[in-house]
Amino acid sequence: AQTVTQSQPEMSVQEAETVTLSCTYDTSENNYYLFWYKQPPSRQMILVIRQEAYKQQNATENRFSVNFQKAAKSFSLKISDSQLGDTAMYFCAFMNPGGSQGNLIFGKGTKLSVKP
Amino acid sequence: DTGVSQDPRHKITKRGQNVTFRCDPISEHNRLYWYRQTLGQGPEFLTYFQNEAQLEKSRLLSDRFSAERPKGSFSTLEIQRTEQGDSAMYLCASSPPTSGRGNEQFFGPGTRLTVL
Numbered sequence: 001a002q003t004v005t006q007s008q009p010e011m012s013v014q015e016a017e018t019v020t021l022s023c024t025y026d027t028s029e030n031n032y033y034l035f036w037y038k039q040p041p042s043r044q045m046i047l048v049i050r051q052e053a054y055k056q057q058n059a060t061e062n063r064f065s066v067n068f069q070k071a072a073k074s075f076s077l078k079i080s081d082s083q084l085g086d087t088a089m090y091f092c093a094f095m096n097p098g099g100s101q102g103n104l105i106f107g108k109g110t111k112l113s114v115k116p
Numbered sequence: 117d118t119g120v121s122q123d124p125r126h127k128i129t130k131r132g133q134n135v136t137f138r139c140d141p142i143s144e145h146n147r148l149y150w151y152r153q154t155l156g157q158g159p160e161f162l163t164y165f166q167n168e169a170q171l172e173k174s175r176l177l178s179d180r181f182s183a184e185r186p187k188g189s190f191s192t193l194e195i196q197r198t199e200q201g202d203s204a205m206y207l208c209a210s211s212p213p214t215s216g217r218g219n220e221q222f223f224g225p226g227t228r229l230t231v232l
Contacts, residue, residue, distance in 0.1 A: 004158075033219065044120075045159075045207070045223040091158050095219060102211075102219055103149055103172070106158030 002027045004094050006107035013082045014115055020067075021077045021110045023092030029053075033095045034068065034075045035104065040088040048090070051075065082114045118142060120224035122208050128230045129198055136194045137227045141210030148191050149221060150183060151207040152176065159207055165191060198231045205229075 003026045013019035025034070036048040051059045051068050058066050063083075067076045079086055089111050093104040121140045129135050141148050146167050151159035162181070164172040167188040177183075180198075185191040195202055205228050209221040 035220075037223075044225040047220055047222075050220065093158075097219055102147065103161040103164055104151075104159070104209075104221060105161070108156065108158050 002029070002032075002094050002096065002105050004092050004105055004107040006092055006110050008110045009108070010111045010113070012113040012115055013079075015082055015084060017082055018078060018080045019082055019112065021079075021090050021092075021112065023075045023077070023107060025073050025075065025092070025094050027073070027094065027096070029096050031097065033097060034066075035093040035095070036064070036066070036075075036077045037091045037093060037106075038086075038088045039091065039109075040085075045091070049077065079112075084114050084116060086112060087114045088112060120208055120210055120222050122206075122224040122227050124227055125225060126228045126230075128232065130232050131200060132197055134194065134196045135198060135229065136192055137206055137229075139191045139193070139208030139210075139224060141190070141208070142212075142222055143189075144212065145210035145222070146188065146213045147211045148185060149209045149211075150191070150193050151209065153205040153207055153226070154203075162193075162206075195229075198229075200231045203229055203231045 005024045032053045034051045037045045038048045039045045049061045063080045089109045091109045092107040123138045148165040150162040153159040165185040180196045183193045205226045207226045208224040211221045
């Protein structure tokens, strides 16, 4: 069974600085997707960034980028130029597209606080 | 806005009562997922629909839980004889039939259930 581990329950960063959130996962699959979702306080979960395992190039979305290390089964999220609106829970998630469900397997999350 | 909607947003009930939640996915999204999120945890998969067919149920979905998606559009999740351990946020997500976007799931705001 696949598992996702986020080892940092809470993190904080000063506004405008850079922060990296860690995620490791375990799977025997070769083809899969990885995601970072953001859940702001009392608001719904939104997708931040995705990575296809067969792509070696790390995904980037504006201030958000990932460091995908397939052999190490590591998928960290880097947030550059942190903004107050980045304050949220961040969840790392795994999906096996070949599975019958296609459901997401989430880590426990990292609570990020951006301080002014 | 035509995002995923859920109703009600909050539900307080007494132990032993039945509750029903509704999810309206994004139109034309044929896949629909239910997740449960308890405090301090990431969402956990409950069940999955493709159109009106319920294709997968997690072991978390005890026989007190039932979900339907009668016409392949909205879905309902019913919990019978609620227990205090059922207190959680119930999240609904949908995704389109074919996607080159890594099967991105779009989440609703959730229904927060409190069982007294």
